[in-house]
Amino acid sequence: MITIADVHKIFNKGKANQVIAVNGVTLEIKDGEFLVVVGSNGSGKTTMLNLIAGSILPDKGAISIDGTDVTKLPDYKRSQWIARVFQNPLSGTAPDLSILDNFRLASLRTKTKGLSVGVNDAFKKQVQEKVASLGMGLQDKIEQPMGTLSGGQRQALTLLMSVMDSCKVLLLDEPTAALDPRSADVVMRTADTLIKEFKLTAVFITHNLKDAFNYGTRIIQMGEGVIINDLSGNDKASLKQNDLFDWFA
Numbered sequence: 048m049i050t051i052a053d054v055h056k057i058f059n060k061g062k063a064n065q066v067i068a069v070n071g072v073t074l075e076i077k078d079g080e081f082l083v084v085v086g087s088n089g090s091g092k093t094t095m096l097n098l099i100a101g102s103i104l105p106d107k108g109a110i111s112i113d114g115t116d117v118t119k120l121p122d123y124k125r126s127q128w129i130a131r132v133f134q135n136p137l138s139g140t141a142p143d144l145s146i147l148d149n150f151r152l153a154s155l156r157t158k159t160k161g162l163s164v165g166v167n168d169a170f171k172k173q174v175q176e177k178v179a180s181l182g183m184g185l186q187d188k189i190e191q192p193m194g195t196l197s198g199g200q201r202q203a204l205t206l207l208m209s210v211m212d213s214c215k216v217l218l219l220d221e222p223t224a225a226l227d228p229r230s231a232d233v234v235m236r237t238a239d240t241l242i243k244e245f246k247l248t249a250v251f252i253t254h255n256l257k258d259a260f261n262y263g264t265r266i267i268q269m270g271e272g273v274i275i276n277d278l279s280g281n282d283k284a285s286l287k288q289n290d291l292f293d294w295f296a
């Protein structure tokens with residue numbers, strides 16, 4: 048469970064260009080919940096994600112993960128719980144290294160989920176099987192440098208690598224924004240499968256209302272640094288796509 052209690056974030060405090068990016072958000076994200084976050088540009092979505100990840104610290108309020116108060120912990124100390132996939136497919140992988148070596152690096156990061164670290168054939172076979180599960184035909188290219196792959200292929204592999212370790216929380220910041228519709232679809236379906244398979248708690252920021260409608264167990268809308276809509280369970284399931292468009296009217 049992630050608990051966010053009355054969290055505030057102000058940039059350039061006291062200066063002419065002060066921005067209240069997050070203005071007192073209180074939110075409990077349950078274990079296994081797949082939370083979709085929508086909202087207009089500048090409404091505070093990425094700031095909220097950064098606060099959960101620890102890449103920025105709040106000015107006020109508290110954040111805990113699994114009962115541990117992480118409010119003052121920097122991001123590298125929160126990485127035992129949290130994996131993150133960014134909008135830019137170039138983030139998160141080493142372009143000059145092969146797919147296989149990128150998996151080796153990822154498996155060294157923490158204790159792995161179902162993959163033993165190694166340089167042997169067994170490790171290679173395990174990586175090939177994992178990569179084959181994406182259905183992108185990349186299992187025959189695992190010796191190829193990561194930088195030679197398309198954005199969609201890289202993003203799908205980044206997802207796979209990010210959930211291999213013992214993380215419980217997956218943060219997705221517009222992971223498909225730079226992808227063509229077909230690749231975006233593959234990446235979203237991969238994310239959905241991995242979230243369910245590893246019983247992850249996920250927070251997914253998107254401007255794509257179709258994805259916001261199709262994925263997730265709960266949806267919130269942010270506006271001017273606060274939560275202005277919050278639907279889960281049957282309320283999320285019975286939401287119509289047009290209702291979602293109306294949120295932005």
Ligand SMILES: Nc1ncnc2c1ncn2[C@@H]1O[C@H](COP(=O)(O)OP(=O)(O)OP(=O)(O)O)[C@@H](O)[C@H]1O
Pocket residue numbers: 058059066067068086087088089090091092093094095
């Ligand atoms: N490092 C920063 N320094 C100053 N202002 C910032 C910083 N980061 C974010 N802001 C401001 O905080 C507000 C919220 O930004 P944030 O990126 O969280 O919004 P967002 O909802 O993710 O927007 P978008 O949909 O455009 O990505 C914006 O006004 C933004 O300009």
